[in-house]
Amino acid sequence: ETGVTQTPRHLVMGMTNKKSLKCEQHLGHNAMYWYKQSAKKPLELMFVYSLEERVENNSVPSRFSPECPNSSHLFLHLHTLQPEDSALYLCASSQGTSAYEQFFGPGTRLTVL
Amino acid sequence: LAKTTQPISMDSYEGQEVNITCSHNNIATNDYITWYQQFPSQGPRFIIQGYKTKVTNEVASLFIPADRKSSTLSLPRVSLSDTAVYYCLVGGLTYNTDKLIFGTGTRLQVFP
Numbered sequence: 435e436t437g438v439t440q441t442p443r444h445l446v447m448g449m450t451n452k453k454s455l456k457c458e459q460h461l462g463h464n465a466m467y468w469y470k471q472s473a474k475k476p477l478e479l480m481f482v483y484s485l486e487e488r489v490e491n492n493s494v495p496s497r498f499s500p501e502c503p504n505s506s507h508l509f510l511h512l513h514t515l516q517p518e519d520s521a522l523y524l525c526a527s528s529q530g531t532s533a534y535e536q537f538f539g540p541g542t543r544l545t546v547l
Numbered sequence: 548l549a550k551t552t553q554p555i556s557m558d559s560y561e562g563q564e565v566n567i568t569c570s571h572n573n574i575a576t577n578d579y580i581t582w583y584q585q586f587p588s589q590g591p592r593f594i595i596q597g598y599k600t601k602v603t604n605e606v607a608s609l610f611i612p613a614d615r616k617s618s619t620l621s622l623p624r625v626s627l628s629d630t631a632v633y634y635c636l637v638g639g640l641t642y643n644t645d646k647l648i649f650g651t652g653t654r655l656q657v658f659p
Contacts, residue, residue: 477649524590532638533579538590
């Protein structure tokens with residue numbers, strides 16, 4: 435049990451659908467992250483929130499929209515995705531950013547048809 | 548941010564000691580060195596972190612030479628369950644825009 439939960443664990447959606455991924459951390463951390471991991475590729479950092487403020491946006495397509503309503507919750511809103519967006523989406527949290535230990539959730543396996 | 552370089556893959560046998568070396572020539576004074584382990588379809592898990600010399604915990608040791616331009620993760624007596632991808636990262640303890648970059652990692656395969 436890592437203290438970071440993600441829902442849903444699996445998601446299949448069409449290219450015209452709108453869905454949201456949810457992440458919740460119970461560790462009292464101040465930073466939360468969204469990562470994307472495609473098959474046999476490195477982890478790609480998508481978004482970082484520190485103290486509820488977004489501090490990094492790695493030129494992620496606008497069809498991915500993050501939301502961090504408070505320090506315990508993080509959402510990733512998805513719309514008009516492409517098949518190449520199919521991947522494992524991981525949420526993580528840490529006390530601070532950078533070298534602070536990141537605790538990862540189990541991930542959401544997303545398939546875009 | 549310091550860039551890291553590590554071998555793409557390594558093979559070992561059960562019971563052997565495995566050493567994975569990471570190069571980070573541009574490490575900054577306030578950077579720490581952190582190693583993570585990742586199993587398929589799971590998020591990475593923190594293994595060990597150090598700043599200089601040697602750090603040891605219940606699962607691994609981390610050796611850092613005086614110039615800190617490289618580091619070596621040592622896994623004593625590996626088992627089949629140690630088969631995973633191992634990532635080396637460098638970064639400082641901050642609350643600002645610094646971030647850790649997960650590179651390609653080292654894929655360790657342990658054979659019976």
